Amino acid sequence: MKKKMWILYSTDRSICVFPTWNVCFLCSAALLCLLFLPVRTDDACPTSCECATGTGTVTCVSDVEDTDVPGDIPTWTTKLIMKGRNISTLPQGAFTVNGTEMGIVTLRLSHNGIRVIEPYAFLGLPRLSLIDLSHNQLESISARAFHGLPELRSLFLNYSVFPCATAQLPHALSAQSLHNLQRLELAGNG
Numbered sequence: 001m002k003k004k005m006w007i008l009y010s011t012d013r014s015i016c017v018f019p020t021w022n023v024c025f026l027c028s029a030a031l032l033c034l035l036f037l038p039v040r041t042d043d044a045c046p047t048s049c050e051c052a053t054g055t056g057t058v059t060c061v062s063d064v065e066d067t068d069v070p071g072d073i074p075t076w077t078t079k080l081i082m083k084g085r086n087i088s089t090l091p092q093g094a095f096t097v098n099g100t101e102m103g104i105v106t107l108r109l110s111h112n113g114i115r116v117i118e119p120y121a122f123l124g125l126p127r128l129s130l131i132d133l134s135h136n137q138l139e140s141i142s143a144r145a146f147h148g149l150p151e152l153r154s155l156f157l158n159y160s161v162f163p164c165a166t167a168q169l170p171h172a173l174s175a176q177s178l179h180n181l182q183r184l185e186l187a188g189n190g
Contacts, residue, residue, distance in 0.1 A: 043074055043075075043076060044072070044074065045058065045074065046058070046060065046070040046072045046073065046074075048060055048062055048066055048070060049070060051074065053074075053076060055078075055079065056076055056077055056078030056079055056103075057077075057078070057079040057080075057081065058073060058074065058077045058079070058080050058081070059081045059082075060080075060081065060082045060083070060085065061081075061082075061083045061084055062082075062083075062084050062085045062086075065086075066085045066086065066087075067085065067086050067087060067088065068085075068087060069082070069085075069087065069090070069094050069095060071097070072097065073095065073097055073102065073104075075097065075100065075102065075103070076103070077102060077103065077104055078103055078104060078105045078106070079104070079105065079106040079107075079108075080095070080104050080106070080107050080108070081108040082108070082109050082112060083108075083109075083110060083111045083112065084111055084112065085112050085113075086112065086113045087109075087112045087113060087114050088113060088114065088115050088116065089114070089115065089116040089117075089118060090109075090114060090116070090117045090118060090121040090122075090145075091118050091121065092118055092119060092120040092121060092123060093120060093121075093123045093124050094121050094122070095107070095122065095124060095125055096123065096124030096125075099124070100124070101124045101125070101126060102124060102125055103127055104125050104127065104128055105127050105128060105129050105130070105151075106128075106129070106130045107122075107125070107128060107130065107131050107132070108130075108132040109131070109132060109133050109136070110132050110133065110134040110135045110136070110156075111134075111135045111136070112136055113136060113137060114133065114136040114137065114138060114160075115136070115137050115138065115139045115140065116138075116139065116140045116141075117133075117138065117140070117141045117142060117145040117172075118142055118145070119142040119143075119144035119145065119147065120144055120145075120147055120148060121142075121145055121146075122145075122146060122148065122149055123147075123148050125148075125149065126148070126149070126150060126151065127151055128149050128151060128152055129151045129152060129153045129154065130152075130153065130154040130155075130156075131146075131149075131152065131154070131155050131156070132156040133155075133156060133157050133160050134156045134157065134158040134159055134160055134185075135158070135159050135160060136160040137160070137162060138157070138160045138161050138162055138165045139162050139164050139165055140164075140165055140168065141161075141165050141168045141169060141172045142168075142172065143168070143171035143172055143174070144172075144177070145172045146172055146173070146177050146178055147177050149177070149178065150179075150180065151180065152178055152180060152181055153180055153181060153182045153183065154181075154182065154183040154184075154185075155173075155178070155181060155183070155184050155185070156185045157169075157184070157185065157186050157189065158185050158186065158187045158188050158189070159187070159188035159189065160189065161186065161189040161190060162190075163190050166189070166190050
């Protein structure tokens with residue numbers, strides 16, 4: 001019985017001979033591998049969140065296991081709500097995805113255990129108009145924490161600023177950084 005063989009030629013004119021069934025098997029195996037690869041697009045919702053694409057809202061409510069801002073926030077997000085994530089520090093560019101500017105307009109971060117806001121924490125959010133940091137435990141607020149937010153109109157810090165951060169607050173809220181700020185809430189502090 002004569003077997004069919006595939007002959008493959010490489011660029012250096014060497015010959016590689018495969019039985020036909022081996023080539024079919026290899027192609028099938030490669031196709032199966034591609035089908036089971038995890039697919040990730042910019043429109044996908046982070047695993048620990050719920051997304052409403054129609055309203056542009058991403059809601060991430062969690063328990064103490066999550067200690068970071070999700071790194072895969074969809075680019076279409078206009079409203080990000082995070083609660084109960086036990087985030088101790090907001091580092092520089094905490095909400096940018098691979099250095100890409102986001103279109104987030106509303107950012108609600110209440111009840112996350114945030115203690116430190118580092119310089120430029122909100123870098124990459126030029127459209128941001130509202131930040132709610134209420135009910136956190138702010139011990140350190142950088143003078144440049146809110147730098148680069150030309151559209152920021154409302155900032156809520158209710159029940160968040162610990163006495164050790166009270167002296168830092170005027171520097172962080174300077175008119176130079178927040179020249180469009182219209183509403184500042186500081187109830188229940190110090």
